Amino acid sequence: MIRNRPRIVVVGAGFAGHQAAKTLSRQLRDNAEIVLLNPTDYFLYLPLLPQVAAGILEPRRVTVSLPGTLPRVRLVLGEADRVDLAARRVHYTGPEDDKGELEYDRLVLAVGSVNKLLPVPGVAEHAHGFRGLPEALYLRDHVTRQIELAAATGDPDERAARCTFVVVGAGYTGTEVAAQGQMFTDALVRKQRAWRHAGHKPRWLLLDIAPRVLPELDRRLSRTADTVLRGRGVDVRTGTSVKEATHEGVLLDDGEFVDTRTVVWCVGVRPDPLVSEVGLPVERGRLLVEPTLNVPGHPEVFACGDAAAVPDLTRPGEFTPMTAQHAARQGKLAGRNVAASLGYGEQQRYKHNDLGFVVDLGGVKAAANPLGVPLSGPVAGAVTRGYHLAAMPGNRIRVAADWLLDAVLPRQAVQLGLVRSWSVPLDTASPELARVPGGRGRAEQSEPGG
Ligand SMILES: Cc1cc2nc3c(=O)[nH]c(=O)nc-3n(C[C@H](O)[C@H](O)[C@H](O)COP(=O)(O)OP(=O)(O)OC[C@H]3O[C@@H](n4cnc5c(N)ncnc54)[C@H](O)[C@@H]3O)c2cc1C
Numbered sequence: 001m002i003r004n005r006p007r008i009v010v011v012g013a014g015f016a017g018h019q020a021a022k023t024l025s026r027q028l029r030d031n032a033e034i035v036l037l038n039p040t041d042y043f044l045y046l047p048l049l050p051q052v053a054a055g056i057l058e059p060r061r062v063t064v065s066l067p068g069t070l071p072r073v074r075l076v077l078g079e080a081d082r083v084d085l086a087a088r089r090v091h092y093t094g095p096e097d098d099k100g101e102l103e104y105d106r107l108v109l110a111v112g113s114v115n116k117l118l119p120v121p122g123v124a125e126h127a128h129g130f131r132g133l134p135e136a137l138y139l140r141d142h143v144t145r146q147i148e149l150a151a152a153t154g155d156p157d158e159r160a161a162r163c164t165f166v167v168v169g170a171g172y173t174g175t176e177v178a179a180q181g182q183m184f185t186d187a188l189v190r191k192q193r194a195w196r197h198a199g200h201k202p203r204w205l206l207l208d209i210a211p212r213v214l215p216e217l218d219r220r221l222s223r224t225a226d227t228v229l230r231g232r233g234v235d236v237r238t239g240t241s242v243k244e245a246t247h248e249g250v251l252l253d254d255g256e257f258v259d260t261r262t263v264v265w266c267v268g269v270r271p272d273p274l275v276s277e278v279g280l281p282v283e284r285g286r287l288l289v290e291p292t293l294n295v296p297g298h299p300e301v302f303a304c305g306d307a308a309a310v311p312d313l314t315r316p317g318e319f320t321p322m323t324a325q326h327a328a329r330q331g332k333l334a335g336r337n338v339a340a341s342l343g344y345g346e347q348q349r350y351k352h353n354d355l356g357f358v359v360d361l362g363g364v365k366a367a368a369n370p371l372g373v374p375l376s377g378p379v380a381g382a383v384t385r386g387y388h389l390a391a392m393p394g395n396r397i398r399v400a401a402d403w404l405l406d407a408v409l410p411r412q413a414v415q416l417g418l419v420r421s422w423s424v425p426l427d428t429a430s431p432e433l434a435r436v437p438g439g440r441g442r443a444e445q446s447e448p449g450g
Pocket residue numbers: 011012013014015016017037038039040043044046047048049050078079080081110111112113130131132172173272274304305306307322323324325326327328358432
């Protein structure tokens with residue numbers, strides 16, 4: 001088919017893809033057809049996911065409508081399962097298992113990352129990840145249910161196990177999940193008279209093989225987070241990992257067995273498996289690109305965000321870390337450079353100095369270092385919430401309203417039970433979608449004999 005204007009296909013509408021599509025539609029207007037392929041009709045603001053799991057934010061608050069924010073972009077619902085570089089075509093599966101393909105003149109790959117698995121026995125079966133909205137909803141319900149079941153049982157061992165929550169990985173995701181989780185379960189328990197009289201306090205363990213929490217961030221943020229977590233009663237175990245997970249609990253590498261019904265797997269992420277299937281050079285699963293975000297040897301293909309290994313020009317020899325801050329800025333530049341490749345503007349190289357990090361520790365507490373200035377306590381809390389409001393591409397009033405309600409009202413202690421354990425497996429290439437009966441996820445499709 002002959003097109004009268006070039007077609008740009010952006011695969012993935014996260015921090016990078018959303019920014020790329022937005023920049024392209026602003027810069028090219030009607031001079032190109034911009035198509036955005038994504039499994040959901042929303043952009044997910046991942047940094048606030050722990051607040052969804054803790055019952056502070058309703059799930060729709062962290063989603064931002066793609067058609068609502070990108071009116072000149074054509075949204076195609078689906079997941080890319082193959083990229084044919086020679087034919088310049090993306091093959092995808094739609095939400096009702098329908099197959100489709102999209103021809104492109106320019107391609108932007110921004111498919112992000114998925115839960116990282118480690119070869120630890122039992123983990124794939126008994127642990128849950130924390131990379132998508134279904135997993136956050138599952139965790140909220142599951143935690144609520146454990147407290148309710150603990151209140152109902154007369155068996156003290158079962159009660160203790162149900163009220164023990166293990167988070168593996170003390171990066172920003174695990175640290176926030178544990179910090180928010182402890183406050184959430186304390187609030188749930190306050191509502192359970194019977195359970196309160198039994199005299200148990202829910203117990204959260206945060207494990208990491210590294211010698212400190214937030215190992216990838218500034219030491220001062222680690223110290224702040226460590227102090228807040230321990231002060232709140234979280235059992236922080238650094239230099240510790242999981243040897244095995246079972247239905248009854250987890251065996252730690254120091255030989256201790258912890259009875260629990262909850263293991264949250266936050267050991268990190270790996271690039272979306274689609275990237276390695278494209279057949280281009282990768283660096284630890286991330287697609288190698290030039291500083292212009294262009295894939296070497298393929299002037300029509302660009303990649304950005306967690307899925308791309310982008311040289312860090314501020315730290316020669318390294319690649320930019322997998323953070324929202326980099327992904328959003330790379331997405332914007334990818335949009336500009338794609339436009340430049342079509343004759344609109346000049347190509348530029350990606351260079352960005354870290355502006356600091358914010359870690360929400362629940363309540364009014366946070367650890368933050370905006371522009372390198374270390375902050376803690378309520379000041380950090382205010383900066384963190386202000387940062388999130390500014391960074392979200394929409395829904396700001398709704399998010400702020402939920403925060404206000406949470407400050408003045410008790411949290412709703414109900415579990416809807418809509419997301420079941422089997423529908424959010426740890427080993428999935430599609431953490432953004434809950435598995436449905438009869439449906440086949442991308443992970444299953446690629447498994448031999450699966
Ligand atoms: C719980 C949590 C908290 C975090 N907190 C912070 C934080 O505070 N600060 C920070 O800087 N970073 C944070 N991060 C990391 C940050 O969210 C990521 O670095 C960022 O989302 C990467 O952006 P991206 O666009 O590359 O990928 P994503 O935002 O993950 O977007 C990828 C998109 O691609 C889509 N997709 C995937 N596969 C396909 C396919 N085959 N076909 C079509 N579409 C596909 C996905 O559905 C998604 O929409 C956090 C991450 C998590 C999980």
